[in-house]
Amino acid sequence: MNQRTPLIIFAALMAAIPFIPGIPPFWIVLLNNIGLAALVAMGLVLLTGVGGLTSFGQAAFCGFGAYTTAVLTTAYGVSPWLTLPLSLLVSGIAAVLLGIITVRLSGHYLPLGTIAWGIGLFYLFSKLEFLGRNDGISGIPPLSIGSLRMLDPGSIYFAIWIAVLVSALLTMNLLDSRTGRAIRALRRGHIAGEAFGVQTPRAKLLVFVYAAVLAGLSGWLYAHFQRAANPTPFGAHAGIEYLFIAVVGGAGYVWGAVLGAGIVVILKEILQSYLPYIFGGQSQLETIVFGILLVVLLQLAPTGVWPWLMSRLPIKPNRRTPDASLPLATPVRGQASSAVLLQIEKARKQFGGVIAVNDVSFDVKAREIVALIGPNGAGKSTTFNLVTGVLTTTGGTISVLGHKVDNAPPQEVVKLGVARTFQHVKLVPDMTVLENVAIGAHLRGSAGAISSMFRLDRADEAKLLAEAARQIERVGLADQMDQLAGSLSLGQQRIVEIARALCVDPLLLLLDEPAAGLRHMEKQRLAALLRQLRDGGMSVLLVEHDMGFVMDLADRIVVLDFGTKIAEGTPAEIKTNPDVIKAYLGAAA
Numbered sequence: 001m002n003q004r005t006p007l008i009i010f011a012a013l014m015a016a017i018p019f020i021p022g023i024p025p026f027w028i029v030l031l032n033n034i035g036l037a038a039l040v041a042m043g044l045v046l047l048t049g050v051g052g053l054t055s056f057g058q059a060a061f062c063g064f065g066a067y068t069t070a071v072l073t074t075a076y077g078v079s080p081w082l083t084l085p086l087s088l089l090v091s092g093i094a095a096v097l098l099g100i101i102t103v104r105l106s107g108h109y110l111p112l113g114t115i116a117w118g119i120g121l122f123y124l125f126s127k128l129e130f131l132g133r134n135d136g137i138s139g140i141p142p143l144s145i146g147s148l149r150m151l152d153p154g155s156i157y158f159a160i161w162i163a164v165l166v167s168a169l170l171t172m173n174l175l176d177s178r179t180g181r182a183i184r185a186l187r188r189g190h191i192a193g194e195a196f197g198v199q200t201p202r203a204k205l206l207v208f209v210y211a212a213v214l215a216g217l218s219g220w221l222y223a224h225f226q227r228a229a230n231p232t233p234f235g236a237h238a239g240i241e242y243l244f245i246a247v248v249g250g251a252g253y254v255w256g257a258v259l260g261a262g263i264v265v266i267l268k269e270i271l272q273s274y275l276p277y278i279f280g281g282q283s284q285l286e287t288i289v290f291g292i293l294l295v296v297l298l299q300l301a302p303t304g305v306w307p308w309l310m311s312r313l314p315i316k317p318n319r320r321t322p323d324a325s326l327p328l329a330t331p332v333r334g335q336a337s338s339a340v341l342l343q344i345e346k347a348r349k350q351f352g353g354v355i356a357v358n359d360v361s362f363d364v365k366a367r368e369i370v371a372l373i374g375p376n377g378a379g380k381s382t383t384f385n386l387v388t389g390v391l392t393t394t395g396g397t398i399s400v401l402g403h404k405v406d407n408a409p410p411q412e413v414v415k416l417g418v419a420r421t422f423q424h425v426k427l428v429p430d431m432t433v434l435e436n437v438a439i440g441a442h443l444r445g446s447a448g449a450i451s452s453m454f455r456l457d458r459a460d461e462a463k464l465l466a467e468a469a470r471q472i473e474r475v476g477l478a479d480q481m482d483q484l485a486g487s488l489s490l491g492q493q494r495i496v497e498i499a500r501a502l503c504v505d506p507l508l509l510l511l512d513e514p515a516a517g518l519r520h521m522e523k524q525r526l527a528a529l530l531r532q533l534r535d536g537g538m539s540v541l542l543v544e545h546d547m548g549f550v551m552d553l554a555d556r557i558v559v560l561d562f563g564t565k566i567a568e569g570t571p572a573e574i575k576t577n578p579d580v581i582k583a584y585l586g587a588a589a
């Protein structure tokens with residue numbers, strides 16, 4: 001089945017519903033409410049489910065959309081269609097202003113921040129004179145096309161559901177792109193994406209604004225559906241309900257937003273209609289029963305009803321096989337003025353009283369495999385983080401190809417041709433191996449969000465995926481390309497990280513414990529691959545505790561102990577160095 005077929009069937013079904021003979025008008029009202037809620041929840045899918053940024057304040061952006069058109073159409077007589085771009089613009093600008101402050105917050109502070117401005121904006125809407133204070137604004141004109149005035153729920157129904165379907169399509173396109181992968185990587189923290197050039201603050205702001213614009217669209221439609229706007233539907237209570245809708249439907253899934261909206265809106269309606277009959281008008285009971293039912297639903301389907309449903313249907317995800325013959329341009333970089341690729345001079349890193357890296361100096365030359373070894377806590381990973389820009393140095397200098405990088409951000413370091421893997425694997429588990437690896441080629445593509453939404457990025461995207469497929473084949477994981485990264489063994493996930501790093505087309509590859517979790521044969525294959533890469537012109541700096549692997553592979557070894565370099569030399573020299581034997585090898589043997 002074509003990927004678009006279910007969407008076409010759904011669109012045809014929705015288009016047919018108003019023409020069902022005898023359909024109660026109330027059902028159409030309900031479907032309109034579902035569509036309006038689905039739009040807001042779709043933004044939350046991207047923001048919270050995919051991007052990991054929890055927001056309780058989305059209802060306020062509906063308010064921006066609704067009040068913009070309410071004021072412009074009633075006070076200034078502007079045509080409702082002209083207010084659409086203005087409503088989206090006002091919601092978007094509000095999101096940029098709030099987002100600049102909010103997306104910098106992390107942990108619990110982020111949702112708390114959204115609650116704070118959600119409540120604040122609600123009070124603002126209800127206090128401003130020109131917004132009609134608590135009474136709001138009424139007499140908003142209906143939408144109209146030619147002589148068709150969308151006065152009844154049955155006519156605006158089409159506007160609402162076209163908006164839902166188009167938004168779903170654009171959102172799915174966005175997620176299935178270079179920018180989409182950068183957004184999906186946000187949930188795993190900023191370090192992995194930034195190591196491959198993703199500007200995470202920009203990606204966060206993008207999803208924040210995107211979600212707000214969808215909420216603004218919902219607000220604009222709501223205002224012309226109700227023909228009135230007042231503060232109540234845009235308060236914190238509604239904001240919490242939208243988040244509920246996204247979570248119940250499946251916060252990581254675009255169609256989860258539509259399903260979640262259907263479940264919550266219908267459930268509320270049923271409870272409001274029937275519980276008073278059963279319990280004799282005890283109205284609070286409906287809220288309690290509603291809460292209990294949602295908790296039960298989340299117990300049954302913790303990741304949401306949409307993925308639960310999909311896992312029970314015989315529908316297989318549509319995977320594309322990339323055309324591995326498509327070439328991707330090699331990045332243009334400066335050449336090493338000497339044979340030295342990485343130069344570390346008296347690098348120092350202090351965490352309070354702890355000196356993690358203590359005036360360490362060494363270099364990595366072109367076509368060389370250097371191993372950084374030492375006991376736990378010796379400062380190896382911290383050195384990696386200093387080189388790749390994750391941490392800033394307390395002292396000393398680090399240069400790549402003669403460029404100082406000791407205080408450069410990771411996005412700049414990777415541009416010089418430095419790619420890395422992580423001691424604690426940082427893949428996105430619910431993305432395929434192919435998609436994860438393609439993040440490594442982020443800087444080698446250029447398509448942005450808008451071109452991705454309108455599918456103008458396909459040529460660029462095909463080349464990025466082709467490069468990812470080539471690197472996956474190179475590391476020997478071609479059979480796992482379409483599997484979710486989280487389903488692979490830890491050892492295989494480390495190899496996926498190497499493929500991702502290779503997509504940078506690096507000059508220097510930094511591998512943090514690449515052999516951990518690998519079986520003997522896999523280690524041998526990895527060693528052969530690293531030799532092949534070196535012979536092809538790449539340099540490798542690796543941290544590894546498997547001494548057999550290191551001694552066989554490395555051209556040179558640097559030994560750290562308590563943050564200090566205690567030895568440097570060939571494997572044969574290191575093996576017999578008494579200081580190293582005392583500090584490390586004796587214990588490792």
Ligand SMILES: Nc1ncnc2c1ncn2[C@@H]1O[C@H](COP(=O)(O)OP(=O)(O)OP(=O)(O)O)[C@@H](O)[C@H]1O
Nearest residue numbers: 351354356374375376377378379380381382383423
């Ligand atoms: N963010 C941090 N804040 C405070 N101390 C830290 C931080 N990161 C590392 N350290 C400390 O710095 C020292 C070096 O840690 P690092 O992780 O670099 O060691 P390592 O050689 O990589 O160890 P392992 O082999 O166990 O990974 C340790 O004492 C560690 O506790």
